[in-house]
Amino acid sequence: MAENKTRPTEVSVAEFLNDIPHPTRRADGLALDALFRKVTGYTPQMWGPTMVGYGSYDYVYETGHSGTSLATGFSPRKANLVLYILPGYARLGDMLTRLGKHKIGKSCLYINKLADVDMDVVAEIIRAGLDDLAARWSVKPS
Template sequence: MAENKTQPTEVDPVDFINAVEHPTRRADAQTLDALFRRVTGWQPKMWGPTIIGYGSYSYTYESGRSGEFLATGFSPRKANLSLYIMPGYADFQSVLDRLGKYKIGKSCLYINKLADVDLDVVEEIVKAGLEDLGQRWPVSPS
């Protein structure tokens, strides 16, 4: 079975954030790093070249595929901030209704800039996502 493409790396997340070119995106990433550290109580770890993850979880699907992935995290991409909530946002519509401007994917929340959203609601989403994930798979701190 193929391994996940996105694996933990030894890159320092703070160095990665400090190297983000756009000043607003870099400041937003610093704010998100502080928020994720506070909410999770965990230290960040880079996953692949651009994702900052907090904690991890091990899974085995009915198909037999198994692996490990970040429990929650974000990526300060050029186009937007991508927040990763596993296993997804399906049950969070009532919370998302209070967030502000965003777009959504299966397990990604896309935000143009933090000024567009309510950070208290972001915190609530991260907590709810971790609780939801923990009911499905064992979550480990980082």
């Protein structure tokens, strides 16, 4: 069975965030790091070259595929901020309505900049996503 491509690395989260060239994206990345730390209580770890993860979980699907993934986190991409809220957004409708300008994918929340959203609602979404994940899989702190 193939291994996951995205795995924890030893790269410093602080160095990664402070090296973001665009000042707004850098400030947003640092603000998200502080928020994720506060909400999760976890120390972040880099997953692959661009994902800042908080906690992890081991999974085994019905197909037999298994692996380890970050429990929650974000990536300050050039085009937008991507928040990884697993396993998805099934019960977050009210929060998403109150969030502000965003787009969603299967388990990703896309935000252009933090000024577009309500940070209190972002905190609610992080917590709800982590709680939902923990109801399905055992989440470990990072």
